[in-house]
Amino acid sequence: xxxxxxxxxxxxxxxxxxxxxxxxxxxxxxxxxxxxxxxxxxxxxxxxxxxxxxxxxxxxxxxxxxxxxxxxxxxxxxxxxxxxxxxxxxxxxxxxxxxxxxxxxxxxxxxxxxxxxxxxxxxxxxxxxxxxxxxxxxxxx
Amino acid sequence: xxxxxxxxxxxxxxxxxxxxxxxxxxxxxxxxxxxxxxxxxxxxxxxxxxxxxxxxxxxxxxxxxxxxxxxxxxxxxxxxxxxxxxxxxxxxxxxxxxxxxxxxxxxxxxxxxxxxxxxxxxxxxxxxxxxxxxxxxxxxx
Amino acid sequence: xxxxxxxxxxxxxxxxxxxxxxxxxxxxxxxxxxxxxxxxxxxxxxxxxxxxxxxxxxxxxxxxxxxxxxxxxxxxxxxxxxxxxxxxxxxxxxxxxxxxxxxxxxxxxxxxxxxxxxxxxxxxxxxxxxxxxxxxxxxxx
Amino acid sequence: xxxxxxxxxxxxxxxxxxxxxxxxxxxxxxxxxxxxxxxxxxxxxxxxxxxxxxxxxxxxxxxxxxxxxxxxxxxxxxxxxxxxxxxxxxxxxxxxxxxxxxxxxxxxxxxxxxxxxxxxxxxxxxxxxxxxxxxxxxxxx
Numbered sequence: 211x212x213x214x215x216x217x218x219x220x221x222x223x224x225x226x227x228x229x230x231x232x233x234x235x236x237x238x239x240x241x242x243x244x245x246x247x248x249x250x251x252x253x254x255x256x257x258x259x260x261x262x263x264x265x266x267x268x269x270x271x272x273x274x275x276x277x278x279x280x281x282x283x284x285x286x287x288x289x290x291x292x293x294x295x296x297x298x299x300x301x302x303x304x305x306x307x308x309x310x311x312x313x314x315x316x317x318x319x320x321x322x323x324x325x326x327x328x329x330x331x332x333x334x335x336x337x338x339x340x341x342x343x344x345x346x347x348x349x350x351x
Numbered sequence: 352x353x354x355x356x357x358x359x360x361x362x363x364x365x366x367x368x369x370x371x372x373x374x375x376x377x378x379x380x381x382x383x384x385x386x387x388x389x390x391x392x393x394x395x396x397x398x399x400x401x402x403x404x405x406x407x408x409x410x411x412x413x414x415x416x417x418x419x420x421x422x423x424x425x426x427x428x429x430x431x432x433x434x435x436x437x438x439x440x441x442x443x444x445x446x447x448x449x450x451x452x453x454x455x456x457x458x459x460x461x462x463x464x465x466x467x468x469x470x471x472x473x474x475x476x477x478x479x480x481x482x483x484x485x486x487x488x489x490x491x492x
Numbered sequence: 493x494x495x496x497x498x499x500x501x502x503x504x505x506x507x508x509x510x511x512x513x514x515x516x517x518x519x520x521x522x523x524x525x526x527x528x529x530x531x532x533x534x535x536x537x538x539x540x541x542x543x544x545x546x547x548x549x550x551x552x553x554x555x556x557x558x559x560x561x562x563x564x565x566x567x568x569x570x571x572x573x574x575x576x577x578x579x580x581x582x583x584x585x586x587x588x589x590x591x592x593x594x595x596x597x598x599x600x601x602x603x604x605x606x607x608x609x610x611x612x613x614x615x616x617x618x619x620x621x622x623x624x625x626x627x628x629x630x631x632x633x
Numbered sequence: 634x635x636x637x638x639x640x641x642x643x644x645x646x647x648x649x650x651x652x653x654x655x656x657x658x659x660x661x662x663x664x665x666x667x668x669x670x671x672x673x674x675x676x677x678x679x680x681x682x683x684x685x686x687x688x689x690x691x692x693x694x695x696x697x698x699x700x701x702x703x704x705x706x707x708x709x710x711x712x713x714x715x716x717x718x719x720x721x722x723x724x725x726x727x728x729x730x731x732x733x734x735x736x737x738x739x740x741x742x743x744x745x746x747x748x749x750x751x752x753x754x755x756x757x758x759x760x761x762x763x764x765x766x767x768x769x770x771x772x773x774x
Contacts, residue, residue: 229404263370264432265410272405291405292743293716293767295436295577297604297624299597314608314622315581319742320715320769322579322622324606326596340596340604342579342624344716344767346743433602434575434626436718438745438765440738455749455763456722460601461574461628463720463763465747467737481737481745483720483765485575485626487602511686545652546714547692554687573687577718 212240212281219277222285227273233266235273240281243313247274248330251306262302267327268294271341274311275323279345282316286347289321293344302338306330321345353381354425360418363426368414374407376414381422384454384464388415389471392447403443408468409435412482415452416464420486423457427488430462434485443479447471462486494522495566501559504567509555515548517555522563525595529556530612533588544584549609550576553623556593557605561627564598568629571603575626584620588612603627635663635704642700645708650696656689658696663704666736666746670697671753674729685725690750691717694764697734698746702768705739709770712744716767725761729753744768
């Protein structure tokens, strides 16, 4: 069972993640170590060629793996990203971006996961980006 | 001699990089394969703990290495990032972030560079993040 | 249908990949954009703690994604690795290592894939390493 | 002042790093958070095109950053690599490979560094590979 709900994530966003609030990221599903997130398209995201800017894709990816981590450990706000590796695979269309994340390792001090990002409606063409990230988990107080 | 000036980069930003415009990124110096860029601090960038959000650091890093690339090949807007790897090393203070980038390889099809990001005034404490990125250069028309 | 067979891969290894020959890597299955490879354990691989050395894991991962690529494009020996990112997740036991690879993107110039490495018999404990790699595909002669 | 000498590293190699022994890696210089290492060329390293195999470059890079870390914390054998990211930039000649490493961060739990690898005698042509790596430092007993 996931240890956090989409509602709790959305409360966390409002309280503590202004970047996610500003960009309108949402969580659509949370499993045990997995989640699906969405970045609703806004024209301000565009860059040359009418696509979604790289920093937004990376921000969405970071958010997705963070949520997948919280689904296992509960609300531990201060887990921090130590590495994020993004491979841009295809030019995203100017449309919503969906992220499907899963945690690959949960240790005492480090967690690691991956996320594939898709343009909504074009999942069959493969991911627009694939991202891996590592998080450092603070020692329990 | 660099093949592009900060003024030309700023024109390029206005025309084609709304993310850089919105965040206020500027180029302070361009060398041959190197550059120094700045992200002026704004309260909206903050995340829990009063620091600069990760996507902004990654966006600044991508911008910096892109500029270092253009300093060698001139204005080739459509060079695209294929990989960006960010290591977050220290919590950035809520202050301007400086990026010092250099290109490590310029091939016919791929370019690769690195950038160290510093909190302004705290350069002596080491980088807040270290980023490497690869760009794909389109074939000449 | 895969465009190359395990037998053809083994011929290629004999002719051109002495590192794979020396270490004894084998291909157990090839699908369309996927494969399973094996590194049979030898005591010489060990490092402190009785585990498999990191370079061997990375060599196996590179080999696995290369085979997954060849399964789609056929025997193109000169495709070269441009980036390999390895996340070490768990200390491997002194035992055979299995790699399950899949290609995530095949473009004209670049291909990208991932592989999860497992200690044989302990797949349920999760991967010992997760690796992504990018290959540059030479222009057709 | 470095907290470990090349002689102590070579003792450590003999006792605990058979991969480094087998490949003949040596340490030429140790500074405070920096080092220079060497992989003497052997024909067995070759792969198609007469170059040095990727796993050997990655093994040398891992070794170099590990030594740069030990130069700051002394002999802590069990520091383990958690991430290694290798960018292959140029085909290495069949010749000795030199690595110039430096530590970019030393925290309580994580350390991070980079290394540039050069073909000896061709340093002016730029690195053949650039590698970054993260190490997890065990809690003090």
